[in-house]
Amino acid sequence: xxxxxxxxxxxxxARYGDDLILKDISFDVFEGEILVVLGSSGCGKSTLLRHxxxxxxxxxxxxxxxxxxxxxSDDSHFNALKKIGVLxxxxxxxGSMTVAENIALPIQEYSGLSKSSIANLVRMKLCxxxxxxxxxxxxxxxxxxxxxxxxxxxxLALNPKILFLDEPTAGLDPxxxxxxxxxxxxxxxxxxxxxxxxxxxxDSILNIAQRIIMLDKKTKSIIxxxxxxxxxxxxxxxxxxxxxxxxxxxxx
Amino acid sequence: xxKSEQLSSxxxxxxxxxxxxxxxxxxxxxxxxxxxxxxxxxxxxxxxxSLSSLVIDLGEVDYLDDFGALVLLEIKHLVAEQxxxxxxxNVKDNIKEILSLVNFESHEYFVPLKKxxxxxxxxxxxxxxxxxxxNIRFFISFLGSVILSFIHVCIxxxxxxxxxxxxxxKKTGVDALPIVALISFLLGLVMxxxxxxxxxxxxxxxxxxxxxxxxxxxxxxxxxxxxxxAGRSGSAFAAEIGSMKISEEIDALFTMxxxxxxxxxxxxxxxxxxxxxxLTLFSDVFAISGGxxxxxxxxxxxxxxxxxxxxxxxxxxxxxxxxxxxxxxAAIVAWIGCLRGFQTRGGADSVGNAATSAVxxxxxxxxxxxxxxxxxxSFW
Ligand SMILES: Nc1ncnc2c1ncn2[C@@H]1O[C@H](COP(=O)(O)OP(=O)(O)OP(=O)(O)O)[C@@H](O)[C@H]1O
Ligand SMILES: [Mg+2]
Numbered sequence: 001x002x003x004x005x006x007x008x009x010x011x012x013x014a015r016y017g018d019d020l021i022l023k024d025i026s027f028d029v030f031e032g033e034i035l036v037v038l039g040s041s042g043c044g045k046s047t048l049l050r051h052x053x054x055x056x057x058x059x060x061x062x063x064x065x066x067x068x069x070x071x072x073s074d075d076s077h078f079n080a081l082k083k084i085g086v087l088x089x090x091x092x093x094x095g096s097m098t099v100a101e102n103i104a105l106p107i108q109e110y111s112g113l114s115k116s117s118i119a120n121l122v123r124m125k126l127c128x129x130x131x132x133x134x135x136x137x138x139x140x141x142x143x144x145x146x147x148x149x150x151x152x153x154x155x156l157a158l159n160p161k162i163l164f165l166d167e168p169t170a171g172l173d174p175x176x177x178x179x180x181x182x183x184x185x186x187x188x189x190x191x192x193x194x195x196x197x198x199x200x201x202x203d204s205i206l207n208i209a210q211r212i213i214m215l216d217k218k219t220k221s222i223i224x225x226x227x228x229x230x231x232x233x234x235x236x237x238x239x240x241x242x243x244x245x246x247x248x249x250x251x252x
Numbered sequence: 253x254x255k256s257e258q259l260s261s262x263x264x265x266x267x268x269x270x271x272x273x274x275x276x277x278x279x280x281x282x283x284x285x286x287x288x289x290x291x292x293x294x295x296x297x298x299x300x301x302s303l304s305s306l307v308i309d310l311g312e313v314d315y316l317d318d319f320g321a322l323v324l325l326e327i328k329h330l331v332a333e334q335x336x337x338x339x340x341x342n343v344k345d346n347i348k349e350i351l352s353l354v355n356f357e358s359h360e361y362f363v364p365l366k367k368x369x370x371x372x373x374x375x376x377x378x379x380x381x382x383x384x385x386x387n388i389r390f391f392i393s394f395l396g397s398v399i400l401s402f403i404h405v406c407i408x409x410x411x412x413x414x415x416x417x418x419x420x421x422k423k424t425g426v427d428a429l430p431i432v433a434l435i436s437f438l439l440g441l442v443m444x445x446x447x448x449x450x451x452x453x454x455x456x457x458x459x460x461x462x463x464x465x466x467x468x469x470x471x472x473x474x475x476x477x478x479x480x481x482a483g484r485s486g487s488a489f490a491a492e493i494g495s496m497k498i499s500e501e502i503d504a505l506f507t508m509x510x511x512x513x514x515x516x517x518x519x520x521x522x523x524x525x526x527x528x529x530x531l532t533l534f535s536d537v538f539a540i541s542g543g544x545x546x547x548x549x550x551x552x553x554x555x556x557x558x559x560x561x562x563x564x565x566x567x568x569x570x571x572x573x574x575x576x577x578x579x580x581x582a583a584i585v586a587w588i589g590c591l592r593g594f595q596t597r598g599g600a601d602s603v604g605n606a607a608t609s610a611v612x613x614x615x616x617x618x619x620x621x622x623x624x625x626x627x628x629x630s631f632w
Pocket of ligand 2: 045046
């Protein structure tokens with residue numbers, strides 16, 4: 001059974017000023033899948049994510065979310081944003097609001113629930129990421145890993161159809177990382193969310209990814225696509241095998 | 253009161269088999285779109301009854317997320333308030349997972365959260381007092397640290413970051429010149445015009461030149477310039493250092509063995525105390541030329557006589573006095589800007605607060621020190 005594509009990236013070229021970051025990239029994200037974007041540091045994963053969300057305009061090419069081209073007009077971009085939840089690499093929590101207020105913000109705007117209900121819902125969301133009890137802390141008063149989890153809870157606030165997670169487990173201990181992985185799987189299964197993740201954590205890639213896309217800094221394009229468990233041993237490309245088997249590049 | 257009648261909609265069905273025993277059948281998809289609606293409808297139906305037990309049947313629910321879990325939880329609360337029995341039946345496995353994920357069974361949901369700050373006047377008062385003491389302590393220790401850094405820089409001039417200092421001289425001085433020139437010019441113009449209205453009556457037109465030059469050089473020039481610099485650069489210093497502070501950049505400097513005061517504060521303060529007196533000189537010149545314009549075109553004074561009168565009025569002491577004042581003001585503005593920056597704690601809003609309070613405190617201190625100068629001068 002071929003699943004339906006929910007995001008199409010077509011011939012995307014991304015530039016910052018004169019720097020070409022991504023050269024002619026095309027791929028699809030299918031409904032309900034977990035897609036992991038990986039690649040060496042600085043190869044443009046966050047950039048790709050920012051383009052898929054529409055925060056940066058592509059130099060050329062299109063990005064369609066549920067058939068709507070978000071690069072074509074502000075309206076379609078705005079429509080698409082309602083289906084999207086994003087966890088930024090640096091969490092991007094609002095520093096002047098408490099953790100609970102950060103999560104409650106989109107819920108207040110879109111759900112029509114009463115104040116006390118929202119407070120309970122926020123507590124549920126925080127329970128999911130094991131942060132209950134930290135409602136009234138400011139982002140500056142919690143640790144880096146806790147910020148990540150709070151950011152994840154905020155991305156999940158409206159149970160969006162599509163979740164973009166930029167390094168959700170960076171800076172977390174192995175146990176918390178494994179819990180986050182499990183949470184991601186569960187959200188994918190129970191809510192049916194499509195999830196696009198950027199991560200470097202090998203074991204979580206092998207655990208949760210149904211499909212991966214690997215970017216390369218030199219060719220500025222996709223060098224591998226498919227099931228990570230297969231690519232790990234069978235990829236034609238040396239750097240793909242090196243990545244999965246944690247080998248350093250030979251310097252000679 | 254509800255008898256055996258049924259209340260129902262697309263998402264739920266309420267039935268009461270015996271008096272006080274209600275069962276609710278939830279149906280379909282319960283998520284963000286309908287949870288608020290369902291809650292609004294069910295709450296009065298539950299509250300209005302004297303309940304003995306309530307059963308929720310999830311048999312026909314095919315999808316339920318945490319918004320759905322919230323509906324269950326709120327109902328559970330309502331039932332608990334009436335001390336009735338609460339039961340959820342026919343829970344499918346995937347829904348069970350969601351419910352356990354949000355700790356649905358936990359009793360903690362019934363314990364209200366601790367308030368962050370106890371609304372107690374005494375505690376608030378104490379906290380504020382402690383805050384102010386800390387503030388003053390920081391004030392003094394930062395002053396000390398700046399003075400020590402200056403001594404250090406005097407002994408080891410190599411440690412001064414010359415390039416930064418020059419950049420800040422450009423930013424505070426050169427870039428501020430247009431606005432300072434414009435404001436001073438207009439101020440001179442207005443002052444000459446207003447004073448001429450009075451002085452003309454006595455035929456003392458020529459004293460307009462004296463009035464403008466003396467007022468500008470010894471009072472308004474230094475103050476105006478210092479206030480403009482406080483608004484432009486003092487706030488910028490506070491914001492720059494403040495955002496470095498909250499993103500741990502200052503801690504990074506510290507761990508690399510730099511003294512943040514020498515690295516960040518000293519170049520800014522030195523740049524300010526060099527360029528602000530110069531800016532003040534420019535301000536004086538532009539104000540006098542503003543006065544000259546009025547004198548020549550409205551009061552029939554000749555350019556020569558106006559300038560002569562100005563030179564006769566201004567003594568070297570007067571000029572130096574003004575420069576000395578602006579030197580002190582510059583030090584105050586830069587020091588307060590850096591101080592507020594280093595005091596920043598918390599998030600993005602605290603950077604804004606730091607910038608605001610840098611400007612407000614600078615202006616206050618400028619006026620305060622100006623008064624002190626005036627008093628000193630009267631005892632000269
Ligand atoms: N705002 C920007 N302006 C200019 N260049 C940028 C900008 N953001 C990123 N870049 C450049 O784009 C390239 C890719 O950056 P990106 O943040 O996408 O990397 P990444 O793959 O997410 O790396 P990491 O795994 O370290 O997060 C880098 O070379 C970086 O220098
Ligand atoms: Mg990145």
